[in-house]
Amino acid sequence: MTSVSKPLVKVRDLYFSRGDKAIFEGVDLDIYRGWITAIMGPSGTGKTTLLKLIGGQLRPDSGTIEVDGVDVHRLGSGDLYRLRKRMGMLFQSGALLTDISVFDNVAYPLREHTGLPETMIRKLVLLKLEAVGLRGARDLMPGELSGGMARRVALARAMALDPMMIMYDEPFTGQDPISLGVLVKLISSLNDASRLTSIIVSHDVEETAQIADYIYVISRGKVVDQGMPDQMMNSDAPWTRQFMKGLPDGPAAFHYPAPELEKDLMGRS
Amino acid sequence: MLDVLARLGRIGIGILGHIGRGHLLLLSILGGIPLLARRPRLLIAQIYAVGVLSMLIIAVSGTFVGMVLGLQGYYILSQFGAEQTLGVMVAASLVRELGPVVAALLFAGRAGSALTAEIGLMGATEQLSGLEMMAVNPIKRILAPRFLAGVISMPLLAAVFSALGVMGGYFVGVGLLGVDDGAFWSQMQTKIDLHEDVYNGVIKSLVFGFVCTWIALFQGYYATPTSEGVSRATTRTVVHSSLAVLGLDFILTALMFGD
Ligand SMILES: Nc1ncnc2c1ncn2[C@@H]1O[C@H](COP(=O)(O)OP(=O)(O)O)[C@@H](O)[C@H]1O
Numbered sequence A: 001m002t003s004v005s006k007p008l009v010k011v012r013d014l015y016f017s018r019g020d021k022a023i024f025e026g027v028d029l030d031i032y033r034g035w036i037t038a039i040m041g042p043s044g045t046g047k048t049t050l051l052k053l054i055g056g057q058l059r060p061d062s063g064t065i066e067v068d069g070v071d072v073h074r075l076g077s078g079d080l081y082r083l084r085k086r087m088g089m090l091f092q093s094g095a096l097l098t099d100i101s102v103f104d105n106v107a108y109p110l111r112e113h114t115g116l117p118e119t120m121i122r123k124l125v126l127l128k129l130e131a132v133g134l135r136g137a138r139d140l141m142p143g144e145l146s147g148g149m150a151r152r153v154a155l156a157r158a159m160a161l162d163p164m165m166i167m168y169d170e171p172f173t174g175q176d177p178i179s180l181g182v183l184v185k186l187i188s189s190l191n192d193a194s195r196l197t198s199i200i201v202s203h204d205v206e207e208t209a210q211i212a213d214y215i216y217v218i219s220r221g222k223v224v225d226q227g228m229p230d231q232m233m234n235s236d237a238p239w240t241r242q243f244m245k246g247l248p249d250g251p252a253a254f255h256y257p258a259p260e261l262e263k264d265l266m267g268r269s
Numbered sequence B: 001m002l003d004v005l006a007r008l009g010r011i012g013i014g015i016l017g018h019i020g021r022g023h024l025l026l027l028s029i030l031g032g033i034p035l036l037a038r039r040p041r042l043l044i045a046q047i048y049a050v051g052v053l054s055m056l057i058i059a060v061s062g063t064f065v066g067m068v069l070g071l072q073g074y075y076i077l078s079q080f081g082a083e084q085t086l087g088v089m090v091a092a093s094l095v096r097e098l099g100p101v102v103a104a105l106l107f108a109g110r111a112g113s114a115l116t117a118e119i120g121l122m123g124a125t126e127q128l129s130g131l132e133m134m135a136v137n138p139i140k141r142i143l144a145p146r147f148l149a150g151v152i153s154m155p156l157l158a159a160v161f162s163a164l165g166v167m168g169g170y171f172v173g174v175g176l177l178g179v180d181d182g183a184f185w186s187q188m189q190t191k192i193d194l195h196e197d198v199y200n201g202v203i204k205s206l207v208f209g210f211v212c213t214w215i216a217l218f219q220g221y222y223a224t225p226t227s228e229g230v231s232r233a234t235t236r237t238v239v240h241s242s243l244a245v246l247g248l249d250f251i252l253t254a255l256m257f258g259d
């Protein structure tokens, strides 16, 4: 944890909706430089949407998102693309290009953006793959990788241009315990070694709390709680308690809204 | 009553929105074409995928359509003792109409559906978003080369279709039914006009290639990112492309040969 200066990402009074459905209704949050900040909340709260808003792929209905002091949604497309080269994003599925090999996937951003000679690209790619432990897998196709390996390759690709921050979308979901451990270590060591800023969006409480420096919990379009991981684990706020401890009952109901069971069973259709 | 009006209005707005998005997408795609001059390999790979891989079905269909034309044409023409003009009939039907139209219909089924499925799945598996976050514009990098490849391939495929069709007609007419070899070719040579027939056919297939590829890419790019969404989009590509080809063919024919 480094000392706190100006936040790298500043979200202010963010409103966003899809069709009639409001997803964010006044979200404020700060992502501090050098920290791993976790944004947590149940599935469907809009965590992925938030990352896409930060990356400028979606446009808020109102409110602002600043990254490194500039308002993302006021940038022209040239400046936006330049900013994106400094932000890595790890998609939930990895989002590797399926028709080219692991090596070519990691080389892709370098070939598109740097104009480096091929010998140099080869060295860089091998170094990035080494960092995620997959140098030996360079000739495999994405279809031949396990989910955990695909995510590590995607991580190597996201790191290829040496970004200032990386956004992780549900990096732990659906991983076996071993690759889970690998990923947790990798994310936290990369963050420290490369002096990155990391945003992890997740609903896996335990793993996320292990490596996060700061946690925001969002629910129903708002930030409902925030704090250091240990504060959050011991929070009294009913929503946080329910979410962090995984209790079935609490402010978030187990049941999707429905008429009473008895009426439903006796009714016709 | 007001309900119906509101519903109609909403449908109308939906359709207009679609058309608008389609044209904006087309503009962005066209904006990506200059990039291909610097990176021709992107284009060549797509010409292979879109054009070369469609060759087999185009070649086989062309041959059979030509054979059927030879057969049917012979029976009708021989009733008037005009079987010498079989070559003209086969070639004119192919070059003016059947070549561009049937090749475009096959193209929509073979290459268009594949394009939609490919782009749609790239969307569903976040590959397109992934490119955007790598600061690579997927419209320029992925869609533009496919579009240009479609526009270039279509006239070539139609030409292959027509050429093999003529050979099919020749095989049946001259080879099996005994039409005079020399008459078949010489009649064709004198009656088929380069401008009137061949150029107009090429223009048609350029238009069809443009429209079919545009529809396929649009449907793929805006497909709902689920398996069901991609499957529906693929179906829509084939249906919309086929209707567009047939409708446009009528309009183009009226404009070209109408006077
Ligand atoms: N492309 C889309 N079109 C329409 N609705 C969407 C789309 N993507 C996500 N949504 C909706 O937005 C909400 C938030 O989605 P998402 O950000 O993916 O949630 P999370 O990542 O927290 O699980 C969900 O209710 C989802 O159904």
Ligand SMILES: [Mg+2]
Residues within 6 Å of the ligand: A047, A048, A049, A092, A169, A170
């Ligand atoms: Mg998500």
